[in-house]
Amino acid sequence: MSTAIKIREINKSYGELQALDDINLDIQKGEFFGLLGPNGAGKSTLIGILGGLVHKDSGEVTVLGNDIITDYRKTKKSLGIVPQEITFDPYFTVRETLEIHSGYFGIKDNGDKIDELLNALSLDDKAEIGPRQLSGGMRRRLLIAKALVHDPEIIVLDEPTAGVDVELRNSLWEYVIQLNQQGKTIILTTHYLEEAEALCDRIAIMNKGKIVKVDSKENLINSIDKKVISVKFAAPVKGFEKELVEIDFEISDDQRQIKIESAKKNLNKILKKINDLNLDIIDMDIESAKLEDVFIKLTNLGDDDN
C-alpha cells in the first residue's frame, strides 16, 4: 500500500497558541482514516494546511508524492475537502454550482458525474433550485457534492454529519463506504466516536496540537483493559452485597441489575462470584472497551502532561 498523505514535522501557531506541534503522520492509499480529538485539538488546522487554507509555519506535506506548496495544482486536484462550516453561493442553483465547481478543477462537460452525485446524495429533485431554498441537511449534501465533483483520490470529511439527521447520515456513510471500496482514501474527523469506530481502519487521536496516538482501531481498543459485565436477575439482589464485597459494582434502582467494570484478568473471578450468588440470571452481557474509552483516556493523558 503506497502513501497517500505524508506529513512531516508540521508546526503552526497563532500568536501564543501552538495549534499544531510537530505533527508527523502517514496515511496510506485506500485507507479509511479517522482524525479524532476534542475541540481545539488542531484537526481542522491540519486539514486547512492540507487544502491550502492555512499557512504552515514549518514542515512538509505531500499528497500522492506531490508537495502541497510547489505542486499545489496537482495536490488540490487529488483532494476533495468537505469543510466543517456550511457555505453556499446564493447566486447559483445546485446544478450550476456543481458545473462551476467542475470548471474550477479544469473539467468541462461534467454532466454525468454531476448527475451521479445528485442521485447518490438525493439531490436530483433539488438540482434546479437555489441553495437558499435548501434545508441545512441538503446544503451539507451540496457541500459534499462540491468536494466530489472532480472525482478526487483523497476525500477529507471534516465533521460531515454535524447537525445532520439519522437518515442522511446513514445514506451518506453508505456512499462514502462505496467510494472507499472503489479505492478512494477517506479521512474523517467527527465528534461521533461510534461513527469513527464503525467506519475507520486506522485512527489518529489528537490533543492540544499533538498526535497522541496513531494505530489501528483494534489495537487502540485492545489497549484499554476493560470489560463491562451487566447481569439481570429474576429477583432483587439486595442482601447479597456482602458476597460481592471485593467487586466494584453499580446496582440499578429496582435492584435487579448490576454492572461491573473490571480488568480482563478478573473476569473469571467475577463470573464465579456471580454464580455463587445462586440467583436466577435472566440476562447477561459483557462489553469490551469502546473507542470512546480510548479517546477519553488519551485526551485526559494530554491534560495530565501539563
Place this chain on the structure above:
Amino acid sequence: MTINTITFLSLVKREVSRFSKVAIQTIFAPLISTGLYLIIFSYSFQNREVAGYGIPYINFIVPGLIMMSLIQNSFANTSSSLIGAKYNGIIIDFLLAPFSHIELTLGFMIGGMVRGMLVGSVTYLVATFFYGGAVAHPFLAVFFAILVSSIFSLFGIIAGLWAEKFDHVSIFSNFFITPLTFLSGVFYSVKGLPGIWSEVSLFNPVFYMVDAVRYSFVGQSDIAPAFSALVIGSLVVILLVIVTYLFKIGYKVKS
C-alpha cells in the same frame, strides 16, 4: 507560469453570471443616475461651451460620465464579489480549487471589466440621444476603457480582500473612488481651475483616465494623451503585481 484555460474561464464565467443574475441592480440601476446627470446637464448648460475646448458642455461631460460609470461598476463588481464570498464563506472554494494566483487575479479582474465595459457601453448608447454619439478615436476609446476598467477591477479586489465587512468596502467607495472621480475633471476642465488646483489635480490618477478618454471622444485633452497612457499603463502593471502578490500570500483569506 501557465494558465489553465478551463479553470480560468470558469472563474470569469462565474463572475459574469453573478452580476448578470442581478442585472437590474448591477447594470440598469447605475444607468438611472448617469441618465439623470445627462438630462440635468444637457438642459441646464445647453448653450454653454467649455473654455479652451470650444465644444458644447454635453459633449465635454459625456466621456467623463462614461468613465465614471465604468470606474464605479468595475470596482463594485470585484469588491462586492470578494466581500460577498468572504461573508458567505465560499472564499474557500477559490482556495481549495487549483487556481494559480495569476488566474485568480485575471479571473476576478476580467469579471469586473466586463461589468464596467457593459455599463460604460450602455451609458454611451444612452448618451447618443443627448449629443449625437460622435467619437473621434473609437479604438483608442475602447483601449483606454479596457485599461481603466482593469485598474478599478484590481482596486476592487484589493478592497474586497482588505474588507472584513460590507461597510469597509463603502469606505473605499465613499472616501477614495467618489472624491477622486468627481475631482478628476469629469464635469470641468482641469486646465481652467484657479491657481494651485490645476497642479494638484495632476496627482489624481483618475484625472489621466478621464482626460485620455475625453481625448478619444473629442480629440482634445488637458494634457498629452500619450502621457496619460503611460500613467494608466503603469498603474495597471503595478496593481496587477500587487493583487497577484496578495493572492499569493492569501492576504486576509488564509490564516
